[in-house]
Amino acid sequence: MRRLMPTGWGLIRGYAILVYLFMFLPVAVVVLLSFNASQFGSFPMTGLSLRWFEALWQNEAVLRAFRTSFLLGTLTAIISTTLGVLASLAMVRYQVPGRNLIAVVLIAPILIPEVVLAVALLLFLQVLGIPKSFFLLLMGHVIFTLPFVILVVQARLVGIRREYEEAALSLGASPRQTFFAVTLPLLAPAIFAGMLFAFTISFDDITGTLFWKPGGVETVPTQIFAMLRHSISPEINALGTVMIVLTVGVPLLGAAIARRMAMQRGA
Amino acid sequence: MSVEARERRQPWILLSPALTAITLLLFIPLLFIVVYSFWLRTAVGGVEVTFSTENWEQALTDPFYRYILFSTLRIAIITTLFCAILGYPAAYFIARAKGNRTILLLLLMLPFWISYIIRTMSWINILGVSGAVNTSLLSLGIVTEPVQMLYNEATVILGLVHFLLPFMVLNVYVSVEGIDRSLEDAACSLGATRLEAFREVTLPLSLPGLAAGGLLCFVLAAGTYITPLILGGPRDAMFANLVFEAIITQLNWPLGSALSLLLLVVLGAVVAVYNHFLGMSQLSRGLA
DSSP: OTTTOHHHHHHHHHHHHHHHHHHHHHHHHHHHHHTBOSTTOOSSOOOBOOHHHHHHHTOHHHHHHHHHHHHHHHHHHHHHHHHHHHHHHHHHHSOOTTHHHHHHHHHHHHHSOHHHHHHHHHHHHHHTTOOSSHHHHHHHHHHHHHHHHHHHHHHHHTTSOTHHHHHHHHTTOOHHHHIIIIIHHHHHHHHHHHHHHHHHHHHHOOTTHHHHOOTTOOOHHHHHHHHHHHOOOHHHHHHHHHHHHHHHHHHHHHHHHHHHHHHHHHO | OOHHHHHHHHHHHHHHHHHHHHIIIIIHHHHHHHHHTTSEEOTTSOEEOSOOOHHHHHHHHOHHHHHHHHHHHHHHHHHHHHHHHHHHHHHHHHHHOSSOHHHHHHHHHHHHHSOHHHHHHHHHHHHSTTSHHHHHHHHTTSOSSOOOOOSSHHHHHHHHHHHHHHHHHHHHHHHHHTSOHHHHHHHHHTTOOHHHHIIIIIHHHHHHHHHHHHHHHHHHHHTOOHHHHHHSOTTOOOHHHHHHIIIIISOOHHHHHHHHHHHHHHHHHHHHHHHHHHOSHHHHHHHO
C-alpha cells in the first residue's frame, strides 16, 4: 500500500498528527500554566512553582466541591450500576418479548438532549414538592448515566457463557451459591467497568448539574464555572490539572485493573 | 410456580428497576412538561393552571427566539462539518495504520475523558488577551496590542469541535475498521489508483459511520449552553441558553417548558430523518 502511494499516506499521517496536536495542545497548556510561577498565571512564564496547587489546597470552596463531587459520583455509580447490571442481565441472558423497544427505552436518556431532560426532571420533582437538592442531583445523575452503564455492561456480558452457571447447578450448588460463587465473580469486571464509567460521567457533568444543584452547593465543574465568571486565575489551571489527572487517570487505572481481573479469570 | 413461568418472569424482575427509574424520572417528567407548557406564569411568580397557548405562540413567533434557533442550527451544522473534515482522515489513519491501532485510538479518545469544562476553558489560555497566541505575537513584534480573538461565534464553534471530535473519530473508525482491506487492493489490481479505490470503495462503505458521527455531533452541539457561556460573547447565545435563562434566571417555568420541548421536537425531527434513512444500529455500535 505504502509503496504504491507513499505521498498520499504521508499526507494522511501528517494531517492526523495535526489533529492530535489540536486535541492535546490546549490541554497541555493548562497543565503547563498550572505550574507557572508568575503572579497572573499567564504567559510569559517566569518559572515553575507549586504555589497554585497550594492555594487550591487551602481553598475551602474547592475542597467542598471535591467532597460533593466524590460523594455524588460514588452514589451515582452504585445506584446506576446496580440498575444497569440487572437490566443488562435480562437483555443478554433472556428472550425478552419486545426487546428492540426495551433497548430503545433503556438508552432513551441519552437520545434526549440533556437540557430537556434536566428541565423535565427539575420541574416534575418541584411540583411533587421535592426542591432542588442533593437528592434531585443524584436522581438526575443516575438517570443520564444509566444508558452508558447499560451499553458498557452489555458489551462485556455477551462474553460470559451461561454454561458455567448450569455446570455449578448441575453439580449440586443452590441458585444462591451459584450466584455468589460463579456468576458474581464472572460479572465483577463488567460491574467495575460500569461503576467507573458512571462515576467519571457524573464527576464531569455540568449541563444537568447547573439546573439541579441547590444554591450554595457546587460540584467541581460548577465551581470551575463559577470561578471562570470572575477571571481565569492560575488556580483554575491547577484545578484543571487535578481534574485531568483524575478523569484520565481513574479510567486508565480502572482499565488496567479490569484487564488484570479478566486475565486472572482466564488463567 | 412452574419452572417455565419463573423463567419467563425472571427478565422482567431484572428489568423492572431500570424501567421504573426511566419511567418515573424521564417519561413522566417529559409528559408533565408538555402539560406545564400550556400553563401560565402569574404576575407574582406562581403558576396558573389553565389551558393557554401563549407560551407556544411566544416560542414559535418571537423573532428573537427564531433568530437564536436558526443560529443554533447553523452553529451545529458548521461544527459537524468541521468534525467530519478533521475527524475522517484521522480515523482513517488510525484504522489503516500499521502500528498499534488500539494505542492510537486510545490516545485520540483520551481528551474524551478530560473534563468538558476544562477543555472548553483551555482555549482562553490559548486565545485570550494574555494567552499563548497574543504573547507570541507581541514578543515577535507583529502586533503592538493584544488582539481580541475570543468571545465570538467562531470561538464557540472551535470549542464545540474540540469537544465533539472524538465522537466523530470513534464512529468513523468503527466503520472503516469493519471494511475488508482486500476490497481496496482488489480495486487497485483491477487498475484503479489508490485515490480512486478509496473514493469508489472505502468512502461509500464508511458513510454510515460518518453519518452516525455527524448525527451525534449535530445533536450534542445543538443542545449545548455551556460552551457559548464560556467562549461566546453576549450575542452568541444558543437555543439551550434561552431555556436556561427562562428556567433558572427568569423562573418562567411554563415558557421554559415550551422552549425545551421545541428544542426536543427540532432535534427529534433530525434524528427521525436519520433513523428513516439509516436506522439506529450504526449509532449504538458507535456508542458501545
